[in-house]
Amino acid sequence: MNVLQILCHPDFDNKNRVSNILTLTGETELRKKGFNNIKTLNLYSPDCYIPVMDKHMFNYENKKLTPKEQKDCIRQKELLTQWKNTDIIFIYMPLHNFNIVSKFKDYIDNIVIVNETFECEIETLIGLDNPDKKIIFILTSGGEFDSHIQYINLDFTVDYLRGILGVMGINHMQLLRVQGLDLEKNNKEKIIETAKMDLTKIIKETL
Numbered sequence: 001m002n003v004l005q006i007l008c009h010p011d012f013d014n015k016n017r018v019s020n021i022l023t024l025t026g027e028t029e030l031r032k033k034g035f036n037n038i039k040t041l042n043l044y045s046p047d048c049y050i051p052v053m054d055k056h057m058f059n060y061e062n063k064k065l066t067p068k069e070q071k072d073c074i075r076q077k078e079l080l081t082q083w084k085n086t087d088i089i090f091i092y093m094p095l096h097n098f099n100i101v102s103k104f105k106d107y108i109d110n111i112v113i114v115n116e117t118f119e120c121e122i123e124t125l126i127g128l129d130n131p132d133k134k135i136i137f138i139l140t141s142g143g144e145f146d147s148h149i150q151y152i153n154l155d156f157t158v159d160y161l162r163g164i165l166g167v168m169g170i171n172h173m174q175l176l177r178v179q180g181l182d183l184e185k186n187n188k189e190k191i192i193e194t195a196k197m198d199l200t201k202i203i204k205e206t207l
Helices: 018-032 067-084 102-111 157-168 188-206
Strands: 003-007 038-042 088-094 118-121 124-127 134-140 172-178
Touching: 003 018, 018 038, 018 088, 018 134, 018 188, 067 102, 124 157, 134 157, 134 188, 157 172, 172 188
Parallel strands: 003 038, 003 088, 088 134, 134 172
Antiparallel strands: 118 124
């Protein structure tokens, strides 16, 4: 089975970031279980090029392209093919300003493409992706978004991702919240260790 890890932390090479710590835990456990075909996209790394939406992104066909547009078109097809050919996807993301990070939105714009991962019919959308594809979403946050009264109504991230996956026809997303990391009342190290155990359990029991 093909596995893809999508790393979404802007501080992409900081080993002390919780998202990056959990990525290492996840990959270690995957390899223990025999998953060897693991690819990684570190979205904020300078080595990871993600085309950004502009007026040409969805109009590459039948058009004379500039060198940059040619590069973007090729890269988009690479990302789309990789997504389609992957069976299990781990998304490691910090919550910034109550929503997904911007590089992940750029990534989504390169894979949610009409007649590739979904199609439009009258008053409905039909997903074209593999409905059995498994998505494990590891979301870290300084606050507590399922209990704090100010945050509950700002919890857009999970609904957004579930909605986008649903458009593509993907029915399975497992959420691992790692929250309250910046609250003085909480023990950050304990939260991290619990998250490591929860992630290990997900990999052992559901994959």
